Amino acid sequence: MTNEEILMRAYVENKLYKAPALAPYLGKAAILWTENDPSLIWDIIVLLPDELFSEFIRRYSDCFVIDDHEHVPWVFTRVKSFEWLKGDFESRLPIALWIYQNSLILQDREGRFGEVLQKQKEIFIKIILEILRKKYLEFRTERHNLRHALERGNVVAITIIKNTVVKLALEVSFLIERKPYPYKKWLPLAVQRETSNGKEVLQISEDFLNTADHKKTIELSDCLVEKVVKMLVETSMFPEDFLRKWWLNLA
Incomplete structure (x- = not known):
């Protein structure tokens, strides 16, 4: 203790x-x-x-x-x-x-809390693929929207989207390992401690957030996408065709 x-x-x-x-x-x-x-x-x-x-x-x-x-x-x-x-x-x-x-x-x-917690762990395991699927599609959609915001030079939209893309990439890093993720306050610290690829994903994310250059922003967002796709391919959770042609799976 x-x-x-x-x-x-x-x-x-x-x-x-x-x-x-x-x-x-x-x-x-x-x-x-x-x-x-x-x-x-x-x-x-x-x-x-x-x-x-x-x-x-x-x-x-x-x-x-x-x-x-x-x-x-x-x-x-x-x-x-x-x-x-x-x-x-x-x-x-x-x-x-x-x-x-x-x-x-x-x-x-x-033992009431322990019972509730155990039940929720079981639910999480059952639906984790659906959670991950939605997060991945949201990640790719936001990354796609970033191009439009950059073309328009909308600084506020660019900032919001970049932060959203990073948040989703970090959350996906947990879900890929079938782990729950924390709220935003702890997300950058926990992803380094609790996931195998967290340090690399976070480093790309920090570089991505810190650049104001539009060309560099796209290049680093490409790096982030490729890292996330690579992690998912290695898990065999989803067909690679789904990961590459993600837009065909939007509702």
């Missing part, structure tokens, strides 16, 4: 279990440490069984939080239901799965 984990568990025991609003409900709760950005904030989610959450929000609110600025770093605690958790998975499965797989489970006495 790390020193930070010891401190977090002590915080739950000494702060949350002594908070008048929370104390009566915590016995049946799952408590997760979902964000540890040491110099900035600790994020905690308290998950209550649905019927208990209904009782809780009648007394307080479904937007109840404890925003503790006295602690260093700050601690932000939210109270949600397991139904909310399932909705979070449904709305953003790869991101939610990454968050909760990387969360520290501080309490889950009845």
Whole structure:
């Protein structure tokens, strides 16, 4: 157990279990440490069984939080239901799965959170090819749109599209390895740590984002496309004809 984990568990025991609003409900709760950005904030989610959450929000609110600025770093605690958790998975499965797989489970006495997490992992494995297919087509479409934006010299459109292309390339790098991906804040760091091609993809992406020259922009976007295609070809997940003639598969 790390020193930070010891401190977090002590915080739950000494702060949350002594908070008048929370104390009566915590016995049946799952408590997760979902964000540890040491110099900035600790994020905690308290998950209550649905019927208990209904009782809780009648007394307080479904937007109840404890925003503790006295602690260093700050601690932000939210109270949600397991139904909310399932909705979070449904709305953003790869991101939610990454968050909760990387969360520290501080309490889950009845195993409810573990059951939900395992079920969502199984769903992710079943639909990962469809997620990847959509991401790849979006990646190629945005890259195609970049040419038009460059021709028009629309600086705002160019900036938006370039950032979108990079985001999609990094997300695809995870999906190719059948892994969920994080939200934007952690995406550049995690892709280097958690994927085999992440460092190379990120380097091309950084060069691509940093150039303002239109010709160089196209050249680097070509490099990014070829890298993504090469990674996909090596997996044999999709026929190469699909990867090369992607526009024939647009809805």
